[in-house]
Amino acid sequence: MENNNRKGWLYLLPAMLFLGVFMVYPLVDVLIYSFEEGYNFASQTYTGVGLYNYSYVLHDPYFLQAVQNTFILVIITVPLSTGIALLISVGLSSIKPLRHLYQTVYFLPYVTNTLAVGLVFMILFKKTAYMDGLVNLILNFFGSASIDFIDGPYWAKMFVLCFYTIWVVMPFKILILTSALASVKEDYYSAARVDGTPKWRIFTKITLPMISPMLFYLIITGFIGAFKAYSDAVALFGTNLNAAEMNTIVGYVYDMLYGDSGGFPSYASAAAIILFAIVLTITCINLLVSKKHVHY
Amino acid sequence: MNRYEKIERSAKTRKRILDIVVYTFLTLWGIMVLFPFYWMILTSVKSYGSYNAERIPAFFTLSPTLQNYMDAFTTVPLARYFVNTLIFTLATTAIMLIVIIPAAFAFARLEFRGKNLVFTLFLSLMMIPSELVVITNFTTITNWNMRNTFEGLILPSVVSVFYIYLLKENFAQIPNELYYAAKVDGTSDLKYLAKVMLPICRPTIITITILKVIECWNSYVWPRLITDNKDYFLVSNGIQEIRENGFGRENIPAMMAAVVVISVPLVVLFLIFRKKIMEGVARGGTKG
Amino acid sequence: MKVVLQDLTKKFPNRNKKDRTEVTAVNNFSFEIPDGKLIGLLGPSGCGKSTTLNLICGLQKPTSGKIFFGEDDVTDLPPENRGVGLVFQNYALYPHLTVKQNITFPLENLRGKEKMTKKEMADKALEIARLVQIDTLMDRKPSELSGGQQQRVAIARALVKMPRVLLLDEPLSNLDARLRLQTREEIKRIQRETKITTVFVTHDQDEAMSISDMIVVMKDGILQQIGKPQDVYDDPVNLFVAKFLGTPPISVFHGSVKNGQLYIGDTAVLDVPGVGDREVFAGIRPEGFVLDENGSLSCVLNGVEVMGRDISIISTHKQSLNTTIRSIISAENKVNTASENVRFSLKPSKVYIFDKATEERIRFPL
Numbered sequence: 001m002e003n004n005n006r007k008g009w010l011y012l013l014p015a016m017l018f019l020g021v022f023m024v025y026p027l028v029d030v031l032i033y034s035f036e037e038g039y040n041f042a043s044q045t046y047t048g049v050g051l052y053n054y055s056y057v058l059h060d061p062y063f064l065q066a067v068q069n070t071f072i073l074v075i076i077t078v079p080l081s082t083g084i085a086l087l088i089s090v091g092l093s094s095i096k097p098l099r100h101l102y103q104t105v106y107f108l109p110y111v112t113n114t115l116a117v118g119l120v121f122m123i124l125f126k127k128t129a130y131m132d133g134l135v136n137l138i139l140n141f142f143g144s145a146s147i148d149f150i151d152g153p154y155w156a157k158m159f160v161l162c163f164y165t166i167w168v169v170m171p172f173k174i175l176i177l178t179s180a181l182a183s184v185k186e187d188y189y190s191a192a193r194v195d196g197t198p199k200w201r202i203f204t205k206i207t208l209p210m211i212s213p214m215l216f217y218l219i220i221t222g223f224i225g226a227f228k229a230y231s232d233a234v235a236l237f238g239t240n241l242n243a244a245e246m247n248t249i250v251g252y253v254y255d256m257l258y259g260d261s262g263g264f265p266s267y268a269s270a271a272a273i274i275l276f277a278i279v280l281t282i283t284c285i286n287l288l289v290s291k292k293h294v295h296y
Numbered sequence: 297m298n299r300y301e302k303i304e305r306s307a308k309t310r311k312r313i314l315d316i317v318v319y320t321f322l323t324l325w326g327i328m329v330l331f332p333f334y335w336m337i338l339t340s341v342k343s344y345g346s347y348n349a350e351r352i353p354a355f356f357t358l359s360p361t362l363q364n365y366m367d368a369f370t371t372v373p374l375a376r377y378f379v380n381t382l383i384f385t386l387a388t389t390a391i392m393l394i395v396i397i398p399a400a401f402a403f404a405r406l407e408f409r410g411k412n413l414v415f416t417l418f419l420s421l422m423m424i425p426s427e428l429v430v431i432t433n434f435t436t437i438t439n440w441n442m443r444n445t446f447e448g449l450i451l452p453s454v455v456s457v458f459y460i461y462l463l464k465e466n467f468a469q470i471p472n473e474l475y476y477a478a479k480v481d482g483t484s485d486l487k488y489l490a491k492v493m494l495p496i497c498r499p500t501i502i503t504i505t506i507l508k509v510i511e512c513w514n515s516y517v518w519p520r521l522i523t524d525n526k527d528y529f530l531v532s533n534g535i536q537e538i539r540e541n542g543f544g545r546e547n548i549p550a551m552m553a554a555v556v557v558i559s560v561p562l563v564v565l566f567l568i569f570r571k572k573i574m575e576g577v578a579r580g581g582t583k584g
Numbered sequence: 585m586k587v588v589l590q591d592l593t594k595k596f597p598n599r600n601k602k603d604r605t606e607v608t609a610v611n612n613f614s615f616e617i618p619d620g621k622l623i624g625l626l627g628p629s630g631c632g633k634s635t636t637l638n639l640i641c642g643l644q645k646p647t648s649g650k651i652f653f654g655e656d657d658v659t660d661l662p663p664e665n666r667g668v669g670l671v672f673q674n675y676a677l678y679p680h681l682t683v684k685q686n687i688t689f690p691l692e693n694l695r696g697k698e699k700m701t702k703k704e705m706a707d708k709a710l711e712i713a714r715l716v717q718i719d720t721l722m723d724r725k726p727s728e729l730s731g732g733q734q735q736r737v738a739i740a741r742a743l744v745k746m747p748r749v750l751l752l753d754e755p756l757s758n759l760d761a762r763l764r765l766q767t768r769e770e771i772k773r774i775q776r777e778t779k780i781t782t783v784f785v786t787h788d789q790d791e792a793m794s795i796s797d798m799i800v801v802m803k804d805g806i807l808q809q810i811g812k813p814q815d816v817y818d819d820p821v822n823l824f825v826a827k828f829l830g831t832p833p834i835s836v837f838h839g840s841v842k843n844g845q846l847y848i849g850d851t852a853v854l855d856v857p858g859v860g861d862r863e864v865f866a867g868i869r870p871e872g873f874v875l876d877e878n879g880s881l882s883c884v885l886n887g888v889e890v891m892g893r894d895i896s897i898i899s900t901h902k903q904s905l906n907t908t909i910r911s912i913i914s915a916e917n918k919v920n921t922a923s924e925n926v927r928f929s930l931k932p933s934k935v936y937i938f939d940k941a942t943e944e945r946i947r948f949p950l
Contacts, residue, residue: 004480008406
């Protein structure tokens with residue numbers, strides 16, 4: 001037993017070392033940082049302890065902009081992407097020929113580099129002095145004037161950001177939902193068919209309740225993921241997100257930490273903890289709601 | 297008789313209409329997904345001159361050129377970014393496997409005091425977003441003078457609690473009898489792990505490896521924080537760098553060539569391991 | 585409602601995609617199910633009985649052939665328009681709905697003049713629930729029920745819309761032995777009370793024999809024999825049917841017919857007048873053996889099991905296809921367990937002979 005004790009810990013040691021240094025310690029540290037006022041990165045000294053960092057961050061217009069952007073992004077992309085993914089998955093599971101081809105194609109964005117493909121989206125949407133870009137070509141075709149989606153009005157930029165975010169998160173959601181749909185036993189559908197249940201009723205009364213756990217899982221992870229949005233925005237609008245009015249909370253944290261406006265780990269920590277609090281709250285609300293509606 | 301035929305015919309018509317709607321819808325989304333890829337490849341083979349001469353984007357080109365690919369490798373150190381990412385990806389994944397396999401084994405197989413407590417702590421770590429710990433890690437790595445080194449890039453990216461959990465669950469499914477049989481034959485724990493558990497759990501290990509490789513290949517935030525020397529840029533940072541400082545001039549075709557080059561490895565990997573990757577992601581991957 | 589299957593054939597593409605041949609699950613099947621009867625569709629697994637059931641309820645379409653309900657040709661009709669009730673092997677109860685909601689589910693689909701009010705549905709559900717004796721469990725979820733109770737709910741759900749035909753797919757296979765006995769009585773009772781034509785699929789011959797009005801024995805998609813359970817047992821048409829029915833199973837010997845006598849090994853054991861000389865299989869039911877010191881069939885005695893009313897003699901014989909021969913005789917007989925051999929004479933009515941090549945029954949006058 002004694003021997004086994006030591007052996008057990010020995011096997012765990014590497015993992016614990018890594019986790020200790022790069023997860024547990026930072027977790028404590030970030031809390032401490034967030035309360036240390038006037039921290040100086042070079043000398044690693046601080047002047048006091050208090051809530052000033054939080055107050056600074058909460059009054060920083062860039063942060064408020066980032067919070068607004070993030071919330072808009074979350075509210076638009078989570079329901080929309082989940083809904084479209086559900087439609088696509090239902091469509092996918094109702095067909096036989098070509099199903100694998102479609103599934104493969106739909107999964108492609110998952111394995112692509114967000115930054116790289118973001119550039120393609122930028123080119124598709126961008127309006128330059130010489131060329132209006134492909135999307136504008138389509139808009140013109142429908143009689144609308146060209147819009148600069150990358151350097152233009154706020155709503156246009158937000159639209160591209162949401163569009164790209166949905167494009168990026170879709171593969172995961174489609175995959176999860178198609179496998180959830182496939183796991184519903186064929187017998188239930190046969191039983192419903194023999195009873196002459198209309199398609200729509202089968203969907204709302206059988207399919208939806210059966211996949212509701214997965215649906216809620218997707219909504220919860222969707223919320224968490226969308227709150228942490230960052231690289232999509234960088235891909236579209238470049239690293240100077242504040243100037244583009246397109247910063248997100250995570251982007252704000254990194255900007256505070258590093259880069260042209262960086263060097264303020266205390267502010268970054270405070271912002272990160274605020275983000276964590278928001279995500280935690282939303283997740284708890286989600287879990288409470290799902291308890292009421294998920295039937296298992 | 298006639299009544300039945302009518303029911304039958306209307307059911308068939310309805311099915312056909314529904315099929316058309318479904319296929320149209322699915323194809324539309326398919327185009328939505330594929331179009332950016334098409335556009336990126338198309339643009340990458342248009343010559344710089346002809347691209348910039350376009351007032352209206354052209355949907356095809358009659359004179360494809362590979363010049364942009366040459367530019368992408370010669371004007372910017374794309375090959376360097378590429379090799380860096382390869383080293384980073386392979387090293388991170390390898391070290392991760394070395395670290396998590398014994399940990400998962402200990403949790404699944406060994407009995408020792410405090411195991412349950414530690415495991416609960418591990419599980420609770422799964423909920424911690426990486427954004428929260430990045431700040432301190434940044435400071436730590438800076439203090440260790442590891443900025444612009446591979447160690448600095450790799451070390452904080454190594455461990456994933458989730459993969460330990462996934463592997464532990466898989467290990468735990470192996471019946472105890474196998475372990476006792478091996479013990480009776482005088483097999484050491486380490487040998488049992490290597491000769492019995494790992495081969496049995498190969499699918500899970502492959503899944504974890506692939507997921508980690510994808511994650512590494514696409515990682516952006518941490519490398520951006522920790523490197524400002526181009527010699528240590530990964531592809532994501534490289535692309536960002538190309539976008540902002542690029543080829544000395546706005547050379548979109550060359551940029552697209554670079555995008556194609558860095559997208560190809562994962563797409564190829566995906567096409568080869570399509571089934572494994574999709575199963576793996578369905579079992580527990582998330583993006584980011 | 586009479587159900588008629590006419591030349592029914594169902595082929596599936598081979599699972600192995602490279603192999604272009606088709607698998608025939610049901611081959612040229614014809615029979616008629618009389619109105620209000622309980623029919624047992626019996627056969628080993630993979631013989632096509634579930635496919636037959638799916639064809640009847642419309643979940644699958646036949647490759648060729650026709651299906652009639654009464655006078656109506658329903659071959660191409662979708663399942664929802666056929667008016668069938670189906671009970672699945674694993675019940676397929678909707679796990680998120682209560683028993684009551686499960687039972688009323690089919691009723692809520694009714695449209696037009698059949699549409700029911702909430703009250704009517706509740707009454708109807710209760711009526712059916714009483715019939716299957718689950719009326720006290722209406723507000724539970726399926727996961728809170730025992731296997732037997734789930735089974736009853738599944739039957740109630742299939743019955744509630746008063747189907748023209750009730751189909752049961754291995755309804756008892758998920759129950760333990762005791763419940764199985766109980767539930768099969770129950771199914772028989774419900775069927776008698778409702779008088780709905782019922783088709784019951786099973787691989788368990790005991791089950792089929794005990795509750796069916798008629799059994800249909802299938803093998804490899806081909807119908808072997810139809811008839812009342814006792815008739816099929818007493819008069820099997822081929823070796824397969826003879827072996828498939830009966831516990832303990834029939835004992836089969838290599839044998840031959842010479843000069844109107846059946847030989848097992850070198851001994852003549854029975855007169856079979858009118859049968860030409862040939863190689864045969866001889867099947868003897870356990871109750872066909874009579875303990876007889878002067879009997880012509882001598883077997884090596886292995887043991888004796890006393891089962892109260894009967895005793896079962898276990899023996900072996902060189903020519904036997906079975907590893908052991910089980911014979912059932914009245915307990916009044918005394919067996920000398922010390923002796924090495926045991927001798928039997930045979931009851932002619934319990935001995936069947938089958939052609940060795942075709943395995944078809946060769947009849948002889950008793």
